[in-house]
Amino acid sequence: MPSTEIKNICCIGAGYVGGPTMSVIADKCPHLHIHVVDIDEQRIKAWNSKNLQDLPIYEPGLDEKIKKCRDINLYFSTEIEKNISNADMVFISVNTPTKTKGIGAGKASDLKWVEACARQVSKYASGHTIVVEKSTLPVKTAEVIKIILEDAQLNSQNSKTTFDVLSNPEFLAEGSAIEDLENPDRVLIGGENIEAINLLSEIYLNWVAEEKILHTNIWSSELAKLTSNAFLAQRISSINSISAICEATGADVREVSRAIGSDSRIGSKFLDSGPGFGGSCFKKDILNLVYLCEYFGLPEVAKFWEEVIEINKWHQHRISKLIVKKLFGTVSGKKISILGFAFKANTNDTRESAAIVICKDLIEEGALLSIHDPKVDKYQIEKDLGIKLNLNEESKSEDHSYKSKGGWTYAPSIKKSLIGADASIILTEWNEYGNIDWNMAKKIMRSPSWIFDARSILIPEKVKNAGLNLWRIGDGSN
């Protein structure tokens, strides 16, 4: 039976979800003691760093929450056993990437981290523990967790150890995580035991209105999360496919978006065309859905959702190809400035970023990229590209005597990225890229210079009046 009060919480996984989510709960619920645990010592060290600039995750407003709550009622550590044992409620917030080998490789989610967590919980929990799935999981995963926990219960010397499993998927978007957590559209709680559901609801009721807290059965909750991401990704793929038609026909994707978005049945959000969706979730969650459809004998449904990913891939390569075409059919030996590497603005996350595909394509064509991003460091870029850094523009001045072999350098400033470049490509919609002085850019770039605005954040006249050539996504006048 659940206790009547939750005092101690343990969150397993201190990542993009665990860290921000627990920071907001700690802020809103000062009466709770929250321990965020992780096996990654470096990550925990960074969460405990005195310098808030060194937190492992960049999210607007996160540093303030950490400053306010850390070591008051929010703690980061690698002490997994002790904190599970003390917890009344354990959140599982570990990664669930796509399987790379074995059955379902390339599609199904790899549940080894979730299973490991369930085993840890079954081993170390004491008394009654409510286990909350925060990670995005395939439908019916709660059953797996339950089986592991119930097995532990049967074999335990301590018959007083009992569990409830709830599904509470997280809908935050990176880049606005704190805002999303503070003002969620809804909080979804799936489960069977109404007492356990109420105890989790009570936590959210500290700042979320009751009507926004939805209770469903556990499978609906798990499927709703996958479906939500599939619909969002589908919307991006849809508008990106229209951008290609706009460019071919003389239409303008911004005008099309405005026109269709003002239809209340469609709505105006998620209609910005860009370089293709990225992030750790969309592709993985759709692949998961595809796998589930195949598993349950629904190949037509699987094909429908798989196409959302296929068109996204095609769209990213389409952008690299048209850049090469505009630059007289070759980028070999040319310096190209890349502005933005994160998959979206206001995050340092680069997982599945469109920039990775586009940069690799251009390097393959022989370009020398000068990559700038305000929050992504050069080691992360090196890891993502799998190509060693050629030289560091911090230490060596630009000479443009670049060789015909492709490669990349790290630019510590926008200006350094632009010096001597034949083209600049905006791949992430960071605010600062919208404020570039294009007259200055014209002076330091190599003529004839091109600006490729894959995020549609620039005012075209400002770029064109500076004497630069402009290509914008979905602009039929390109």
Ligand SMILES: NC(=O)c1ccc[n+]([C@@H]2O[C@H](COP(=O)([O-])OP(=O)(O)OC[C@H]3O[C@@H](n4cnc5c(N)ncnc54)[C@H](O)[C@@H]3O)[C@@H](O)[C@H]2O)c1
């Ligand atoms: N990133 C997002 O925007 C987002 C949004 C909603 C939901 N989700 C889902 O939330 C889950 C977590 O995503 P994330 O982006 O935070 O992942 P992440 O990779 O940033 O963090 C996961 C953390 O879990 C830790 N971990 C793994 N196994 C562990 C174990 N046995 N014990 C302790 N720690 C362990 C890892 O070291 C890592 O630090 C995923 O299922 C994801 O699909 C992510």
